[in-house]
Amino acid sequence: MNIKPIRNDDELKAAFQRLEMVFQAEPDTPEADEMEVLVTLIEAYENKHYAITPPDAIEAIKFRMEQQNLNNRDLEAYIGSSGRVSEVLNRKRPLSLRMIKRLHDGLSIPYESLLADVG
Numbered sequence: 001m002n003i004k005p006i007r008n009d010d011e012l013k014a015a016f017q018r019l020e021m022v023f024q025a026e027p028d029t030p031e032a033d034e035m036e037v038l039v040t041l042i043e044a045y046e047n048k049h050y051a052i053t054p055p056d057a058i059e060a061i062k063f064r065m066e067q068q069n070l071n072n073r074d075l076e077a078y079i080g081s082s083g084r085v086s087e088v089l090n091r092k093r094p095l096s097l098r099m100i101k102r103l104h105d106g107l108s109i110p111y112e113s114l115l116a117d118v119g
Contacts, residue, residue: 006044015042019035022034022035022038056117057116059113060109061109062089064109068107072085078099078106079099079102079103094117100115
């Protein structure tokens, strides 16, 4: 086993190829140990170079609307009047903390997504 840090995409590709070879290794074997180390190295490289960020708040809301077949009127309970819903969805009004809490509690939209734009 020749383990070293993954520094570029070519090395990442080679690590994936080796991982495919040892992925089905029996537990408590050198190949199983190598598989665990490769997975850790690959995850570290991907987290650093290909981090997945949460969607912005409006995209998260629209995604949940699509998932649950909701329309703008359904959002009034969480955001306010139809005019306010329209302003929020058209990015003309920011979400308030109260709206964020209601959207999270009522539609289970993760706080990470609802607060992604805040900063």
